[in-house]
Amino acid sequence: MGIYPGTFDxxxxxxxxxxxxxxxxxxxxxxxSVAVNAGKGPLFSLEERVALVxxxxxxxxxxxxxxxxxxxxxxxxxxxxVGATMIVRGxxxxxxxxYEFQMTGMNAKINSSIETVFLMASESHQFIASRxxxxxxxxxxxxxxxxxxxxxxxxxxxxGL
Numbered sequence: 001m002g003i004y005p006g007t008f009d010x011x012x013x014x015x016x017x018x019x020x021x022x023x024x025x026x027x028x029x030x031x032x033s034v035a036v037n038a039g040k041g042p043l044f045s046l047e048e049r050v051a052l053v054x055x056x057x058x059x060x061x062x063x064x065x066x067x068x069x070x071x072x073x074x075x076x077x078x079x080x081x082v083g084a085t086m087i088v089r090g091x092x093x094x095x096x097x098x099y100e101f102q103m104t105g106m107n108a109k110i111n112s113s114i115e116t117v118f119l120m121a122s123e124s125h126q127f128i129a130s131r132x133x134x135x136x137x138x139x140x141x142x143x144x145x146x147x148x149x150x151x152x153x154x155x156x157x158x159x160g161l
Contacts, residue, residue, distance in 0.1 A: 002027035002086040014125035018090040023064035036072035
């Protein structure tokens with residue numbers, strides 16, 4: 001069982017690419033763990049983000065079972081609690097690697113029996129970041145290349161556009 005953790009504020013086509021590839025090639029059960037992460041000041045509430053993720057992953061055609069769960073504890077404690085043996089992380093650029101490398105080292109010290117697996121973002125999704133999607137949307141830009149129509153509508157509704 002694997003976990004793909006994130007804030008998913010909002011879930012993007014890049015996230016969905018990693019979820020689909022992990023569910024297809026790496027694990028028979030993938031839990032998409034939606035972090036509370038109040039420190040990032042998310043636009044969407046935890047409940048809204050969970051609902052958006054559930055809505056989007058339901059559209060995927062993969063052989064693995066995908067579950068969506070919120071969490072607000074230390075990732076490694078969450079992984080232990082659900083019985084995960086793998087944490088899946090997506091990498092877009094070298095700057096992501098530096099942060100993820102440090103996090104992986106810390107997580108390994110907490111529980112060395114849970115592996116971290118990195119998936120490089122597909123070339124067409126390497127530049128997509130939720131933070132930028134929110135900014136482009138707030139300024140009236142077209143985000144349809146980065147998120148699904150349902151997520152785009154949710155963004156516009158939330159931003160009063």
